[in-house]
Amino acid sequence: MADDNSNTKTIRILTRKLHSITKSDSTIQWLIGSPFLPNYTIVSTLRCIHTLQSDHLSPDINKEADDIRALLSRGFEVIGALIVGTASSSVEQAAKDAIDASSRLRKALSQSENQSLVGAVVDPSSGELSFFVSNSVIESVTTVVYEEQPNKYVWERGCILTCELPIKLPVIYSVKELKGAEDMLTRATEAVIAKFRDSKTTYVLETPDGSTAEAPHAVVIRNRDFDLSTESNASSLLCSHFCSEDNNHKSYSAENADKIQVSFLLATSGATLKPAAPVAEYIPAVGEAKLLVVDYKLRVVCYATKDIRLTDAVSKLIIPGLVDQLHTMKNMTLPNLLSQRPKLHPYHFNPPGLPHPITTIYDTLYGETEMKQVEVRRSLHSRLGLPSDQPLLRIASAMNLSISKDGASGNTLKKGTPLLKDVHVGIPSSGVNGGDLSLVQGSYEYYHYLQDGFDDSGWGCAYRSLQTIVSWFKIQQYTSIGVPSHREIQQALVEIGDKDPSFIGSREWIGAIELSFVLDKLLGVSCKVINVRSGDELPEKCRELMMHFETQGTPIMIGGGVLAYTLLGVDYNDTTGDCAFLILDPHYTGGEDLKKIVNGGWCGWKKAIDSKGKRFFLPNKFYNFLLPQRPNMV
Known part of the structure; x- marks a missing residue:
């Protein structure tokens, strides 16, 4: 300390x-x-x-x-x-x-x-x-x-060391003495642990590929380097050797921290003075025996200050971390070693409000929806003080600490042109005096006409609104499925029997009801629908819409007898009745230019009746408001 x-x-x-x-x-x-x-x-x-x-x-x-x-x-x-x-x-x-x-x-x-x-x-x-x-x-x-800035306090001082190590443990046991299998796994585990400090063990430290333009050369640490009495080049180097000195405009978090990748190498053969023939030893079993191989992949993350020696980082952090994780996985395996052996995978998470990562080991044999895994996550939410109705520790939420060739974290890369997120942030005020503001919670992506080179101008506005809504559920980790294409949306409606097969590939409009069917089929998300007979009735629904944003927080699709839009918020003064609606318009056909989108009013506040008497919601049209419900899940 x-x-x-x-x-x-x-x-x-x-x-x-x-x-x-x-x-x-x-x-x-x-x-x-x-x-x-x-x-x-x-x-x-x-x-x-x-x-x-x-x-x-x-x-x-x-x-x-x-x-x-x-x-x-x-x-x-x-x-x-x-x-x-x-x-x-x-x-x-x-x-x-x-x-x-x-x-x-x-x-x-x-x-x-x-x-x-x-x-x-x-x-x-x-x-x-x-x-x-x-x-x-x-x-x-x-x-x-x-x-004031806990993440900065932690990560401007420190860095992350990561180590992944696949391990296969052979377990040979007599079918007449099943207890021997557990003893064999324990001995095999201890044998691997002994190798972590074996004289033939070498650790290679380097920056992940592409994390810096001019990455320092890898550093090789051998077992003897842990001895303070031994002078070596490795023993004098600090973690800062691999850390960037440029902290300008840096977003401080575990995923954006400086990273050092540690690889474990074991030389299983040494130099000999003269050639020697390989020797095999045959030991017959007393009775019928079986061999099973226990397959682990250790994934360890450690936090270190930048001024700690690399040798200390390996000997006092990485090696004990590997030992701890291997023992944990062994203890999780032993109860079902010879029956339905668990399929264990470590994952790292950095949930909101936690300045440091945590590690969980999940049994992925039956998948995330299996009730035992749900209870594991619920227990973790309780321990970490996380909400009991948000899936913050699902596999889709796990940190991706790998670094791509272009220097970006693996989970931030997108195919094609990156979509804009949260385009409503920072837009001008609604103009409602003394109103109560309720907005969408969390992040979403802006989907609109002509994206991905797909021409849906004139008919695809509801599809684009649906894609924005699905992106919200995906970013909030309620689902791991990709945002569906127009054709996949049509396919889903055909599969549930709402549309005929000829609907696939067509340019037919869809509305709020169809969107609710697709959300239910693809995401298991239920929806409420508010029917409004006339645009003049919209102010009467403000309280209900505000309650939705405060309790559910999901984007709302507006459909009905007019074009489709996405609703991101409401500003309402219940004394004067003045109100405004934050509209995200999918009819935009330009590029991903935030300034152009905001200045052009493609994302902005719309008054029921503006200062010039212009109405956004028409009195002679009906409207359906689709309110997706946030799943209560972990």
């Missing part, structure tokens, strides 16, 4: 989730920090979800340690705990209990026992937070700083 040379101790808080702890929440929260950040820096919190049966307020340290060991990247660690105080004990005693619990957890995680820890207490009557630290005695800390 970084030294605190000041006599005045300061609690530095990077997470806003401490504010969400209420006096009615009796669950302990583990405080997470980093040895590479100043003392008493709280980066995040993890909720304790395993407690003893005899006392639901006491953590089950062993189960908590197993979970956190798998979840938390090396470079981050438990630095304390937060609990809600009780009327029967003093705040100081509650802080002591919190510090004692975190100390026991650190011991189970094999973390340093000499660390000065933080005890945070929520006052049961006022809800106020108090902080204490453990030195020789428990001391109160009154200086608390809330960091």
Whole structure:
């Protein structure tokens, strides 16, 4: 842990989730920090979800340690705990209990026992937070700083090390002694772990392909380089050797951080003085035996400060990270080793509000919708304090830490011309005085006429509105399917029996009802429909539309007896009745030019009746508003 040379101790808080702890929440929260950040820096919190049966307020340290060991990247660690105080004990005693619990957890995680820890207490009557630290005695800390830019604070100081390592573990066992298979897997696991520090092991560190224009040469670290008494070129190099010095206009996040790729190499044959013939040893089995191969692919992510030596980054972060993940995967495999063996894959996530990545190991044997996997994600949402109705930890949301040849993160590349996102951000105000503003939540892509070289001018506006809506569900990770083409939309309507086969390839219009059918078939999304007999009735629907944006947050398709549009928000003054509608117009036929789109009014506020008496919604036309419902899922 970084030294605190000041006599005045300061609690530095990077997470806003401490504010969400209420006096009615009796669950302990583990405080997470980093040895590479100043003392008493709280980066995040993890909720304790395993407690003893005899006392639901006491953590089950062993189960908590197993979970956190798998979840938390090396470079981050438990630095304390937060609990809600009780009327029967003093705040100081509650802080002591919190510090004692975190100390026991650190011991189970094999973390340093000499660390000065933080005890945070929520006052049961006022809800106020108090902080204490453990030195020789428990001391109160009154200086608390809330960091304005937590991601920048973490990532301008640090970088990411990644290592992927495929492993095949042979397990030979007697069919009469099945217990031997478990012992064999354990021994095979320990044999692999021994190789991580084997004298023949070499680690190659380099920047991922194309991450910098002039990438430094790879650095080779051998086992002997871990010995501080041995001088080598590798032992003097720091992580900053691979880090960019240009931080201008840099977006600070785990995915945009400087990255160092670590490769594991093992020389299985050494130099010999003279040729030798290969030798095979035959050991007959006592009875019938079988061979199974347990196939793993380790994927480890670690956080390191840029001024740490590369040798220390490998020996103190990468190797322990590989050991932890291999043990976790072995323990997940053992219960079903000889039956329906799990298909394990590690994934890294950086959900909202968390300045650092976390790792989860999913069993992908049955897919994401299998109830066991749903419960795993629900448990993770609870531990991380994430919403229980948003799919933030699905595989589609996983970080892509690979780097493409042109230097962009793998998950940011798109085929063809990139589509504009969130074109409504920053547009002029609606002109409604004293109105209440309700807008679409999250991100979407703007689909309009003539994109992708496809001529749908005059008939494809509803298709384009549907594509914008599907893009919202995709970006928010409610689905992993691609945005459907016009033909795929038509195919879906034919398959459900709404249209005849001749509809495919036609230029027939579709409306709100057809869109609801397609969303249900392709995404499993249900919709509500608001029918409006005349444009003059639109102000009467403002409250209902506002409630939709506040509770569901999805884009709305406007159809009916006129052209189709996408509704992104409502501004409404319920006293005066003045209102405006934020319209995204799919009839635009130009290129992806944001300035041209905004200045041309293709995305902008439309008044029911503007200052010149012009109506956007016509009194002699009917309208259907399609309100897609946000799925309640994790």
